[in-house]
Amino acid sequence: MAEHTNRTFICSVLFLDIVDYSLRSVAEQIALKERFNAVLTEAIAGVATDDRIILDTGDGAAVSFLGDPEDTLFAGMSLRDAVAGQDVTSGPQLQIRVGVNLGPVRLVKDINGQPNIIGDGINVAQRVMSFAEPGQILVSRSYYDVMARLSEDYGKLFHYEGAKTDKHVREHEVYAISSAPSNLRRTVPVPAPKPTLRLPKLHIPKFLKLRPRTWPDTLAVNGKLLVAAPLAFTLIVGTGDIARSHRNSDGEARTVVLVASPAAPEVEAPESAPPQADEPEVPPQADEPKAPPRAREPATARRARDAVATPKAGAPVQTASVNETEAAPKAKEVASPLRPREPESVATIPAPPREATLNIVALPWAEVFVDGTRQGVSPPLRAIPLRPGRHRVELRNGSFPAHIETVELKPGTELSITHRFRR
DSSP states (O other), rough: GGGGGTEEEEEEEEEEEEEETTTTTTHHHHHHHHHHHHHHHHTTSSOOGGEEEEEESSSEEEEEEETTTTHHHHHHHHHHHHHHTOOSOOOOOOOEEEEEEEEEEEEEETTSSEEEESSSHHHHHHHHHHTTTTTOEEHHHHHHHHHHHHHHHHHTEEEEEEEEEESSOOEEEEEOOOOOOTOOOOOOOOOOOOOOOOOOOOOOOOOOEEEEEEEEHHHHHHHHHHHHHHHHHHHHHHHHHHHHHHHHHOOOOOOOOOOOOOOOOOOOOOSSSSOOSSSOOOOOOOOOOOOOOOOOOOOHHHHHHHHHSSOTSSOOOOOSSSOOOHHHHHHHHHHOOOOEEEEEEOOOOOOOOEEEEEEEESSSHHHHHHHTEEEEEEOOOEEEEEEEEEEEEEEETTTTTTTTEEEEEEETEEEEEEEEEEO
């Protein structure tokens, strides 16, 4: 509220007065004021603290509502009904008079540095309150014009009481508010209070008291953790590298299958198979050197080699001669490194244009239409979010000629329209 000091607002003022307060004794005044404060606090509990300013007048109070004028209507009726339905078993009975006005007020700081309200808006509210009977709510013509345009149900609440003249010879057209029906609802629902953000309780353990005797054990545990963490990280990264290395040039994973031979009794194979009958034995030439005798390989390795070299039943037998033109590309394909993948293109979605803000300042009030659509009544309507572009703004106020203006709004900007209706 401090940032709004020394500014003028068009707002609704609820002026309250305790009947025959000055005629009571000090003890009765204290009892009446405590009861009055409790009823007033309950009546305005649904209004945000930033949207209201309460001024203590001694024998009553003046509440300025900076936001929705409906808050003033419902707060006044709630206060009147609470006072009328009070159960007084002891002490004096509380009676109040209520006056409501819609007009300009200025926020200033009082002698204690607290926000205060002055201006014609609060002065007229006090004059209207002085015309009211005990338990009655009177409103000014300016407040009636705004509320009657908001809803037909609101218009049925007010009854014209005529023109009253105050001590400064100033006439005021006043309207009385009758009892509200049970099905009366606000045109704009009151927003639900935001839930209080509660942080979870964190249980922080107490620091361990390390004694010099236990330092070697503590350092040993911490040293093991420092060694194990890098090893685990290296193992994870190495596993990923091995998995990537087992991919061919086309990016397809290769499957490596390890076949374990079943356990079987070892059978010694002869060193050399006897020559076939149809193949004549060729004696070695005299000038050819004899091949050195081969070392005897183990039986397990020999069985594995025979299993790999022996084709399956029904499979065609490949000859030992291999075409060099077919073997060269395969060798080159195996030896070639992995080709890097081309980066995938990501489509960028353009960000939506930011909305613009249109500020309306209409005196004393106006119905606001944008592009033929009704937006509300100003006040309390102040800021209207609109899409960027050209808009036609029309301000209407009863019998006054309408004010029409075409504006060009750019994204993220603010534009203000100020108009005063004159006769």
